[in-house]
Amino acid sequence: MSTTTRVRRDRLRLAVVALWYVAGSVVGAVVLAMGIALFAADSMLVTRLQPTEETDRDWWKSEVPTGDRIGWQLQGRRKTMVFPGLEIIDYKAVAYSPETGQPETATATRVDAGWPFPCLTGSSWYLMPASSPPGSPMVLESSAIRLETASGPRIIPWRPRPLGLLLDAVVMGGLVAMGPVAWLLARQIERRIRGRCPSCGYPGIGARCSECGRIHRHPDPVPDDPDQSMLTRDP
Ligand SMILES: [Zn+2]
Structure with a gap:
């Protein structure tokens, strides 16, 4: 095999591994976040009631799906349920209907998931319209999967x-990398045991591999095979 072909093949293999690594890291982070949101049962969540802050009001105003209802006011405290990798916040707010002028209540559930940082977000909105007798809540919008x-x-x-997805992918990348790293190490050890070059698998361990040119800092103490001198000789 010519050197150019081998270099090209090695580059291609490196590109495939890098692509697999990045894709695996991102997919791993997303699957983990969705898995936590799906499997964390209510009994596992720690619930807290907290006063609403400026950031909560900003979130409501930027995310509210009904622009025609005016003067949204957050009511009461927010209910936060947390689990490692998951945060669920329930909000309640009141606004005045443009048609009837009556106060209408909306609730929103905001879910952030991902470990170690939230990498996915979604929310689900319900509106209780002002009507007599009271009707059933309408789903205003859901930017999340409801199951x-x-x-x-x-x-x-x-x-x-x-940002969360990037950080989680880096963490996941460390875990994803363990598979191929372990495989490469195992292959090197196996080649060494079988008396082959750990880099390319070519038979015989000399001070320098005649096939790939790798210099072995710790050559096999056992004397080389009789044909080794022929293999290491320059052409
Ligand atoms: Zn070699």
């Missing part, structure tokens, strides 16, 4: 949070 499971409803976010 009914045996242990209750689940909101699975899917909108990526770029």
Whole structure:
């Protein structure tokens, strides 16, 4: 095999591994986030009631799907449920209907998921319209997957949070890399045991591999095979 072909093949292999590595890291981070949101049962969540802050009001105003209802006011405290890699926040707000002038109540559930940082976000909105007699709540918008499971409803976010996804992919990349690194190490050890070059698998371990040119800092102490001198000789 010519050197150019081998270099080209090695580059291609490196590109495939790098692509697999990046894609695997991102997919791994997303699957983990969705898995936590799907499988974390209500009983595992720690619930807190907290006063709403400026950031909560900003989030409501930027995300609210009904622009025609005016003067949204957050009501009461926000209910936060946390689990490692998952945060669910329930909000309630009141606005005045442009048609009837009556106060209408909306609730929103915001879900952030991802480990170690939130990398997916989603929200689900309900509106209780002002009507007499009171009607049933309308789903205004859902930027998340809603699933009914045996242990209750689940909101699975899917909108990526770029910074969180990047950081989670880096962490996941470390875990994803363990597979090929372990495989490469095992292959090197196996080649060494079988008396082959750990880099390319060519038979015989001399001070320098005649096939790939790798210099072995710790050549095999066992004397080379009789044909080794022929293999290491310059052409
Ligand atoms: Zn070699």
